[in-house]
Structures are given as C-alpha cells and as structure tokens.
Amino acid sequence: MAxxxxxxxxxxxxxxxxxxKPMPEWNMQGPICGSCYSRKLTEHYIAPDRREVTKK
Ligand SMILES: [Zn+2]
Structure with missing residues (x-):
C-alpha cells in the first residue's frame, strides 16, 4: 500500500x-489535491464574466 x-x-x-503546490496568494499551509488546485486556479485566474460562460 502506498x-x-x-x-x-x-x-x-x-x-x-x-x-x-498552492500559490502563495491562496494562503494554503501545504500541498493540495488536484481537484482543489484546479478549482483554485479557476477562482483566481478566470474572470467572473468568463466563469459564467464556462459554467454550462
Ligand atoms: Zn483537496
């Protein structure tokens, strides 16, 4: 077992x-999983109007 x-x-x-490895500006204390990472990337790097477009 791993x-x-x-x-x-x-x-x-x-x-x-x-x-x-989270970005410093995310205020995370350690490594994060892939789903949290991609969610954070979306939150921080996709503009709100763009996010509306990608939701559907
Ligand atoms: Zn996670």
Whole structure:
C-alpha cells in the first residue's frame, strides 16, 4: 500500500500520487489535491464574466 504523502490542505483528502503546490496568494499551509488546485486556479485566474460562460 502506498504511503500517503499527506492531506490536502484545503479539503483534507489523502494525497498520494498527485499533489500540487498552492500559490502563495491562496494562503494554503501545504500541498493540495488536484481537484482543489484546479478549482483554485479557476477562482483566481478566470474572470467572473468568463466563469459564467464556462459554467454550462
Ligand atoms: Zn483537496
């Protein structure tokens, strides 16, 4: 069994193969999982009007 690399600093999921280093401006204390990373990227780098377009 793979040794867990830690917990996601955002959602608490176990980090195994995939973990991501958060951007300093996200105020995260450690690595985060892929789903939190992509969600954060979306929140921080896609403009609000653009986000409305991509929702559907
Ligand atoms: Zn997470």
């Amino acid at each position: 040794k867990p690399a830690g917990k996601c600093a955002s959602c608490g999921a176990d980090l195994t193969t995939f973990k991501y």
